[in-house]
Amino acid sequence: MSTCDAMQLCRFYLPGQGARLGLVAGGSVVDLTASRRPEYATLSSLLRASVATPIQALLQRVSGSALPAYAYRDLDREPAAGIPHLLPPVDRQEVWAAGVTYAWSREARVREARTKDVYVRVYEAERPELFFKSIAEKVVGPHDWIGLRGDSHWNVPEPELALVLNPALQVVGYTIGNDVSSRDIEGENPLYLPQAKIYRHSCALGPVITLAEPAAPGVIPLAIHLTVRRAIAGQPDAIAFQGETSTAHMHRDPHELAAYLGRYNDFPDGAVLLTGTGIVPGDDFTLQDGDHVLIKIEGIGTLRNPVRQM
Ligand code: DO4
Numbered sequence: 001m002s003t004c005d006a007m008q009l010c011r012f013y014l015p016g017q018g019a020r021l022g023l024v025a026g027g028s029v030v031d032l033t034a035s036r037r038p039e040y041a042t043l044s045s046l047l048r049a050s051v052a053t054p055i056q057a058l059l060q061r062v063s064g065s066a067l068p069a070y071a072y073r074d075l076d077r078e079p080a081a082g083i084p085h086l087l088p089p090v091d092r093q094e095v096w097a098a099g100v101t102y103a104w105s106r107e108a109r110v111r112e113a114r115t116k117d118v119y120v121r122v123y124e125a126e127r128p129e130l131f132f133k134s135i136a137e138k139v140v141g142p143h144d145w146i147g148l149r150g151d152s153h154w155n156v157p158e159p160e161l162a163l164v165l166n167p168a169l170q171v172v173g174y175t176i177g178n179d180v181s182s183r184d185i186e187g188e189n190p191l192y193l194p195q196a197k198i199y200r201h202s203c204a205l206g207p208v209i210t211l212a213e214p215a216a217p218g219v220i221p222l223a224i225h226l227t228v229r230r231a232i233a234g235q236p237d238a239i240a241f242q243g244e245t246s247t248a249h250m251h252r253d254p255h256e257l258a259a260y261l262g263r264y265n266d267f268p269d270g271a272v273l274l275t276g277t278g279i280v281p282g283d284d285f286t287l288q289d290g291d292h293v294l295i296k297i298e299g300i301g302t303l304r305n306p307v308r309q310m
């Protein structure tokens, strides 16, 4: 992945017109859906077309100057029915996640869990841990809220590089994912993993998809930063937690994770695969109502979401 001049896509909403597919270029978003070419109508149609032709080549066929364009900064706002805004970068794709792909995640889970050895074993095993995270309709996008379960008292963000896969399970792009999780529920019993991971507003993605170079063999190391902002002692925007890692510390090859996802499973509209967290806040940290979570990944952007207690 080249981080400097890679092309970026987004999904956005226009009142009266609904969901659109956009090409992000120099602070503007070109409305690809307005081209009326079937392959640019939706993210799904573009991912399907990319099995035969790389997305970069497909996009060269569209003349951006003939299409309506919008300022990115005007779309980069809290979602509301009457105003244009960014949407999560999925329309029909299932979202899956890999787990225990960084040593830091393995150690945190060994500390929190009653059943400890499953995490050590899966870290070392050839077969990765993959779990279902969300259908597309339940994913939240930039500036939308992420939720804290009322039956959990230990909730964390999990900042993760997310692979955007076409139906052939090729990595065609990257976005930012937040695999919001309840550590106490997972720690009590690994069979509770779906309840710790899958609930209302527990999966955030965005803000854009950075396209992967078609011929690139792997993901170049990308820095991942997590910041949680909170009102503390009269300071509205204090830093409650800050941490960083790099995808260089990932113990798995992202392309191998994608290949495992595709084993005996079909994704006719493509899929998104979160690659696991390498940042786990200390065991005394839990998210709180009103926090703001910011996840920055080099070459992609920053995913911002406020936190709401449910
Ligand atoms: O094993 C449980 C989930 C692990 C996970 O979500 C992660 O490592 O990111």
Ligand code: MG
Binding pocket: 097, 098, 099, 158, 160, 179, 276, 277
């Ligand atoms: Mg995770």
